[in-house]
Each structure stands twice: as structure tokens, then as C-alpha cells.
Amino acid sequence: RRETELFFDSIVRENRSALDLLRADYTFVNERLADHYGIPNIKGDHFRRVTLGPDSKRRGLLGQGSILTVTSYPDRTSPVVRGKWILENLLGTPPPPPLPNVPPLRATDTSGIVLPMRQRMERHRSNPVCASCHAMMDPLGLSLENFDGIGLWRATDGDKAVDATGQLYDGTKIDGPVALREWLET
Secondary structure, eight states, X not given: OHXXXXXXXXXXXXXXXXXXXXHOSEEEEOHHHHHHHTOOSOOSSSOEEEXXXXXXXXXXXXXXXXXXXXXXXXXXXXXXHHHHHIXXXXXXXXXXXXXXXXXXXXXXXXXXXXXXXXXHHHHHHTSHHHHHHHHHHHHHHHTTTTBOTTSOBOSEETTEEOOOEEEOTTSOEEESHHHHHHHHHO
């Protein structure tokens, strides 16, 4: 949370572009958060501004642990919650509320095998009543799927490679947080 507070404060105090909320090449970390993000040579409890590399996935709000954590459940990511957060907070277009009696997302297939998040979502979207809203939210949230529930970068979900690709409601194809950020900037 402190990272995001300092980040937002810097944008306001420095009179930076609102687009820096998405693309800023810096953030604020202490030793614990730097270790979490894999940023070397940071010692101590105090937060300081650090410059992110040109290929960093951590640029802007979408790479911050606080945002990634509050848009997840305690035991897993949630492409729906992440997509809904982007629609509401960055695009100003909240999706309609879910219909009553929507069945919960099943973690396993009929044989009991745990499914990666993308496959769970595909099964849920197969219900035509759910499909239209999910077509707006899911690709946005799935583009952040390389970040786990607390914002650690990962290449796999269980024993399967993370698939962060998708097609947005305007037809744009994206393949992870960098492509999502670029689309949001346009």
C-alpha cells in the first residue's frame, strides 16, 4: 500500500502526466518489497524511489503488489476482479452487475484435475448468459495472469504455462501486462 501511496503522491506533486499512472519508469520500494519484486541492492525499511528497467513488468499501477493483491482472492488470482477493476478505475466503464445465482467458478474438471485459471474461465464463459460481460473483463484480467495473487511474477500456473494472451472487446490482441498498458495508453 505504501508503494502506491508514494507513487500517486509523486505524480501529483511533480505535476506528471496522468498516463504515468500506467507507464512510469519508477516506483517506491523498501528492502522487503524490493526482494518481492526481484529488485537488487535495496536495504532497510524505508521506502525510496527506484528506476525500473526499460523491460520491467512493474511499470505503473498495474505492476504494483497492492493493486494485484486487492484484485485477487486470498488463495488465487481473479481475472474477473482484475478486469472489473481496470474497467471501473482506469476506463470509467463499470460492467453490469452479475446475474443472481451465478454458479461459483469450479477449480477442477470432472476427473478432479485442477485447471489453470484460463481454463476455469473458459468453462464459466461457455454459459451464454455470462459470456457477454466476461468478454469485456476477462481479457483485461487475464493479461495480468503472470502476476500471482500477491504480485509475484510467475511463468506457470500449477504445472501449466501461464497464458496471458487475449483479444479485447475492440478486437485488439494483447499478450501480457506490457501490451495491456500500451493499449490503455491509446
